[in-house]
Amino acid sequence: MNSQIVKEIDYVMFIHLSRRFDDDNNGYSLDYVLTHETSLSKYLKQYGITFQYDDYIKMYIHDKEVVIEDDYSGRNLKQRLGYTFKDYALSGFAFCENMTNNEYYEIAIGGPEFFGYLYPYFDDDTMIDQFINKSIFYQFIYLVPIDEVEFDGYEELDNKDKQYHMIIKTLQRLYFYKYEPDFVNEMSVIIKSKNNISEKYLINKTML
Secondary structure, eight states: OOGGGOOOOOEEEEEEEEEESSOOOOBOOHHHHHHSSOHHHHHHHTTTEEEEESSSEEEEETTEEOOOOSSHHHHHHHHHHTSSSOOOOEEEESOOTTGGGSHHHHHHTTSOGGGGGOTTTOOOHHHHHHHHHHSEEEEEEEEEEGGGOEETTOTTOOHHHHHHHHHHHHHHHHHHHHHOGGGGGGGOOEEEESSOBOGGGEEEEEEO
16 A cells, blocks of 8 residues: 555544533533533523532532432432543544434433433422423534544543544444445444533534
8 A cells, every 4th residue: 555645544523412502612521511600500500500529520409419319310320420430521423424313312302411310309390391492402513633532432542543443433334334224323433522622623513
């Protein structure tokens, strides 16, 4: 192969689904979006729900810290808030075809995942209903430097191995397009960014 035509993969697509109240096109990690002044944190504050970071994300309702139980909802909420391990990364996909048929689409369209675990501690359905009614569901497509992302399940990869991984996943996807189209959605490539993603990397924004 002619070495002059071989190029490194410097950037990858990062497709993220999110409900928004405003025109903010940045992508935020969970810890940032809850503990800083964002449209989501300001909305939750209207219902007395606030968050502070202290080794993990602590939740408060009307200024009283919530003691999260160790039941099903509590364990899931603790996991999202970093009690057990800290994974606040912004999640997305490397490919955007058939996103509406993706399992994650069904979760994201209802708002942040942790909403589903608030009920034992906050049971006002109006909060979620109004969130959905007042927000707009978007698909954001960013083109981000490959050194700023990790592949889910392959976090140990360095930049060179990330490039190999991306090529292999692309070739696999092309194979399924041709021979097994019904299984294309099973080939979703989940990527994560531990840092916020600046809107300068945004290349497309679509209302869903």
